[in-house]
Amino acid sequence: AMEPGSSAKKPVVVILFSSYGSGSVQARKRTSWLRDLFVHQKKLDVLEIDGTKHVEDRKHLWSVSGEKSYPQVFIRADGVDKYVGGYEHVHSMVETDTFWDTFKGCAEEGSGRGGTLTEEEAKAKEEVESLADLLEQAKLGQFLQALQTEGVTASSLREEAQDEGRLKALAERAGFKPDHVAELKRVLDETAPRAPPDKKRLDAVRKAIKEKDEAFFTSAFTGGDAKLNYDATIHLVMTEELEPVGFSKAVKGLMIADKTKWNIKLLKIILLPTREGAPKSPNTGQYGNSRNLINLLVVFAVKADKSNLMSYLKQLQIAKEDVPQLVGLIRGYGLAAEADYLESTQQSRSS
Structure with a gap:
């Protein structure tokens, strides 16, 4: 790693930042954005100087810039x-595609601009680009651009999203609504890379589904292992074709445990069309004619996912016999x- 005061044969990028009290939230995020840009995206050599610890370097750089601020x-x-x-200024250079006009001299064939990425770097880059595409498809591209002005990047977005308050x-400062935050978190959750559950737990859940073991699922989603058993269930739903009756036992188990939001996520996987670019389950569409499961998703959404209910109604094939009762519940x-929409679909079918 390069140290303050060191020299190099070719020009290097220098980022002056402050670690004092972790710096202001905005300065910290903007430093993170710059680091991601230069190191991970542009593949340039970067010398980071902590102005708090290296006072003489800070004084010198501030005298060069004529400004006393972070980051520079x-x-x-x-x-x-x-x-x-x-x-x-750097963000503007990226937006106007003039970045390399200034930093071309810092790149070197084979190590900088145009250098070959390692397998790990290529995978990380692919994930960031894929996530950006998904956000664009979900009509969240402008939201991401607004977040980037606050130092949030596509590569740091998953970590940032953990702090829902921030x-x-x-979102509010950028003129976006809470619905955008909810939709953003949904996209992140759907596409989050997950380590597979341990084999022993997977085998137990798989066996319970195959044998339609209601007793297993009655207690599987309560207690300390509830999330682990749920993650194993989701993993199996996403990777293997499951026995329908056994699957319904898992749904019932979640109902007993009062895990409504967990149930919504599970039912969405098998009942709703997969969005372009998102991982697809071999079970998606296999239960499309299951009236009970379709009605359950509607009921759960009415109680715990109202903002997405209309979207579900437009994608589900609800049996006309069930429409009157569901309309009454929704109303x-x-x-x-939502009630008017569902009622109108029944009338259009009848005509």
Whole structure:
């Protein structure tokens, strides 16, 4: 790793930042964005200087830039530092496709711009690009762009989304609604890489589904192992064709455990069409004519996922015999638009 005060044969990017009290939230996020840009995306050599610990370097760089702020970006060549700008300036260079006009000299064939990525780097890059595409398809591209102005990148988005309070505050400041946050978290959750459950647990859940073991699922989703058993169930649903009756025992077990949101996620996988780019389950569409499961998803959504109910109604093939009762339930929860839509679909079928 390069240290402050070191020199290099070719120009290097210098990022001046502060670790004092972890810095302000905004400065910390913007430093993270710059680090991701230069190191992971552009593959350039970067010298990071902590102005809190290296006072003389900080004084020197501040004298070069004429500004006392964090973070700042410089190019160091032959021991001479040239000020490039702060986060806003570099971000603008990326947006206007003028980045390499300034930083081309810092790249070197085989190690910088155009260098070959390792398998791990290529995989990480592919995931970031895939996530950006999914967000664009979900009409969240502008939301991501707004978040990037606050230092949030596609590669750091999963970590950022863990702090839902901060995400909501950013959304509000950028003029986006809470629905955008909910949709963003849904996309992230659907596409999150997950380590497979341990073989012993997978075998136990698989056996219970195959043997339609209601007793197993009655207690599987309560207690300390509830999430582990649920993750194993999701893994099997996403990777193997499952016995329908055994699967329904898992759904019933979740109902007994009062895990409504878990049940919604499970039912969505098998009942709703897979969005383009998202992982597909071999069970998707195999239960499309299961009236009980379809009705359960509607009931669960009415109680715990109201914002997405209309979307579900438009994708589900609800039996006309069940429409009147579901319309009454939906209307009883004050969801007039959803009830009217479902009622209109029945009338169009009858005509």
